[in-house]
Structures are given as structure tokens and as C-alpha cells.
Amino acid sequence: MLKETENDHSNCFVYKLRAIKFLFGLHVPKLIGALFLILLGWLITWVFSKLTLTSVMFISRMWQKVVREVAVKGVDEIKASHAAVISKKAFWVVMLVFCSGNV
Incomplete structure (x- = not known):
């Protein structure tokens, strides 16, 4: 009787290990691909x-050269902080487009 109980526990353990291995075999490659x-x-x-x-x-530097040559007054240059904001917006727009294409 004791031997059957040990055998049942070991079979259950082996079954659970195989199930875990099967699940990892299915999902880990997909997770690695998604992370990539x-x-x-x-x-x-x-x-x-x-x-x-x-x-x-x-473009800002070129615009400033054109403005100096034409002698137009009151034209502002594109500040570095504004360029950084434009850059960040471009980053997130492309990231959203890339992520929506992979869903």
C-alpha cells in the first residue's frame, strides 16, 4: 500500500514537471520574440x-542664415527645448505605430 502511494506522488510530480516544461516550451519563445x-x-x-x-x-540654423542675409527682423529661431519636444513626439508616434503593427 505504501509503495503505491509513493508511486502516485512521483507520477504526479513528473506529470507536473512535464506540464511546466510544455508551457515554457510554448510561451518562452513567444516572450523572447516579443521582447526582441x-x-x-x-x-x-x-x-x-x-x-x-x-x-x-x-533647419533652424539654415533658417537663421537665411534670415540674416535677407535682414528680416522679428523671426525667432527654433530653441533646443522645442526641438527636443518635437523629437520626443516623433519618438512616441513611431513607437505607437510600431507597437500597433505588432499587435
Whole structure:
């Protein structure tokens, strides 16, 4: 009688281990893939954000040169803080588009 009880417990334990292994085998690759896509999306949006910031600052410098040559007064330049805000908005827009495409 005691031997049957031990056998039942060991079978139950083995069954649970197999079930856990099966679940991890199904979900872990999907989780790794999702994390990879999130990191890839973050990298792409970060690069796009930096390009946006550089572009806005370049346009601001070019605009200031044009304004000086034409002698237009009262024209403001794009401040670095405004360029940073534009860059952050571009980051989140691209991130949302990337994430919505992977749902």
C-alpha cells in the first residue's frame, strides 16, 4: 500500500514537471520574440528621434542664415527645448505605430 502511494506522488510530480516544461516550451519563445520586437522598435524609434532632433536643429540654423542675409527682423529661431519636444513626439508616434503593427 505504501509503495503505491509513493508511486502516485512521483507520477504526479513528473506529470507536473512535464506540464511546466510544455508551457515554457510554448510561451518562452513567444516572450523572447516579443521582447526582441520591443527592443528593435525602441532602437528604431530612438534613431528616428535623434534624426528628427538633428534635422530640426539643422533647419533652424539654415533658417537663421537665411534670415540674416535677407535682414528680416522679428523671426525667432527654433530653441533646443522645442526641438527636443518635437523629437520626443516623433519618438512616441513611431513607437505607437510600431507597437500597433505588432499587435
